[in-house]
Amino acid sequence: MNSITIARPDDWHVHLRDDDMLEQVVEFTARQFARAIVMPNLKPPVINIERAIAYRDRILAACPEQYDFTPLMTAYLTDTTDPAELERGFAAGVLTAVKLYPANATTNSAAGVSSVDAVRGCLEVMQRIGMPLLVHGEVVDPAIDIFDREAVFLERVLAPMIADFPALKVVLEHITTADSVDFIMASTTPLAATITAHHLQVNRNHMLVGGIRPHYYCLPIVKRASHQQALRDAATGGDTRFFLGTDTAPHPITGKHSACGCAGVFTAPCALESYVQVFDEENALDKFEAFASFNGPAFYGLPVNTGTLTLTRTPTKVGGDLGEGDAAIRPYRMGETLPWSVA
Ligand SMILES: NC(=O)N[C@@H](CC(=O)O)C(=O)O
Ligand SMILES: [Zn+2]
Numbered sequence: 001m002n003s004i005t006i007a008r009p010d011d012w013h014v015h016l017r018d019d020d021m022l023e024q025v026v027e028f029t030a031r032q033f034a035r036a037i038v039m040p041n042l043k044p045p046v047i048n049i050e051r052a053i054a055y056r057d058r059i060l061a062a063c064p065e066q067y068d069f070t071p072l073m074t075a076y077l078t079d080t081t082d083p084a085e086l087e088r089g090f091a092a093g094v095l096t097a098v099k100l101y102p103a104n105a106t107t108n109s110a111a112g113v114s115s116v117d118a119v120r121g122c123l124e125v126m127q128r129i130g131m132p133l134l135v136h137g138e139v140v141d142p143a144i145d146i147f148d149r150e151a152v153f154l155e156r157v158l159a160p161m162i163a164d165f166p167a168l169k170v171v172l173e174h175i176t177t178a179d180s181v182d183f184i185m186a187s188t189t190p191l192a193a194t195i196t197a198h199h200l201q202v203n204r205n206h207m208l209v210g211g212i213r214p215h216y217y218c219l220p221i222v223k224r225a226s227h228q229q230a231l232r233d234a235a236t237g238g239d240t241r242f243f244l245g246t247d248t249a250p251h252p253i254t255g256k257h258s259a260c261g262c263a264g265v266f267t268a269p270c271a272l273e274s275y276v277q278v279f280d281e282e283n284a285l286d287k288f289e290a291f292a293s294f295n296g297p298a299f300y301g302l303p304v305n306t307g308t309l310t311l312t313r314t315p316t317k318v319g320g321d322l323g324e325g326d327a328a329i330r331p332y333r334m335g336e337t338l339p340w341s342v343a
């Protein structure tokens with residue numbers, strides 16, 4: 001197969017940032033995805049309806065007019081979130097989902113949740129109204145090795161939480177381990193997972209052998225090759241509970257090339273090209289459309305997009321840095337030639 005046409009895909013996990021960076025990055029998402037679940041970890045975070053509406057307006061104002069792009073907004077869960085605010089936002093169509101960051105687990109998560117106990121009232125309401133909970137699934141216990149933080153989260157936090165809220169829709173975001181794949185597949189509750197392109201393509205050897213590559217550094221951190229292969233098997237295996245979420249997360253190069261570098265990979269400029277390459281390598285191009293365009297909407301209870309997108313086996317070179325000076329940001333696989341392009 002030298003070309004594949006799919007229903008227009010969506011990205012179920014993006015960081016569009018704000019201000020100048022929003023202006024720089026939004027078109028890379030909007031030109032290939034019809035909808036995107038927009039993460040709320042701004043400074044200050046998007047914690048209520050008012051901020052979600054204002055942020056959605058800024059995104060739409062920054063988005064070039066030729067794109068038909070719908071940002072789906074999320075609320076940043078805190079220990080003091082009012083459940084009634086979530087219910088109102090969901091009913092009004094402003095809030096599509098709620099994001100749970102364990103406090104201090106990742107970029108801009110300091111205002112996150114201290115424990116599931118602190119947000120029981122919110123989870124009860126969300127379970128009742130069918131509002132999805134999106135989870136950054138890592139423990140923050142300093143005694144737990146960074147490579148084990150996702151697996152430990154499954155047993156310490158996720159398993160008890162879904163036992164208490166068995167009808168709550170939960171998306172375990174950006175999974176990185178065979179443990180998570182197995183957990184999802186064994187689950188009998190409405191639990192799904194997003195998988196990024198970079199976790200399908202990169203393992204910790206790529207990041208650390210022969211020099212440290214800060215543009216592969218993200219959270220949860222990339223794991224060993226056997227975990228990477230488990231993710232590739234999950235994405236291409238046809239189980240509808242796995243779907244596309246890039247976690248495109250731009251940071252200025254100055255923040256990445258630093259003695260204490262930021263976590264996040266800016267994948268939007270070559271996201272679909274990277275995903276389709278993985279499906280091709282796994283001889284699973286026939287499974288690509290469901291992963292990119294059907295499974296996410298089905299989980300969220302939204303319609304599949306109208307219109308199509310075509311990818312062809314035509315080499316394409318990933319462009320260079322965006323912007324200049326301190327504000328420049330570097331695309332994932334910058335300067336590399338990829339085997340597939342968006343037609
Ligand atoms: N994935 C990352 O490494 N970083 C994300 C936050 C997140 O999704 O955890 C960011 O906002 O930079
Ligand atoms: Zn995260």
Ligand SMILES: [Zn+2]
Pocket residue numbers: 013014015039247249
């Ligand atoms: Zn993210």
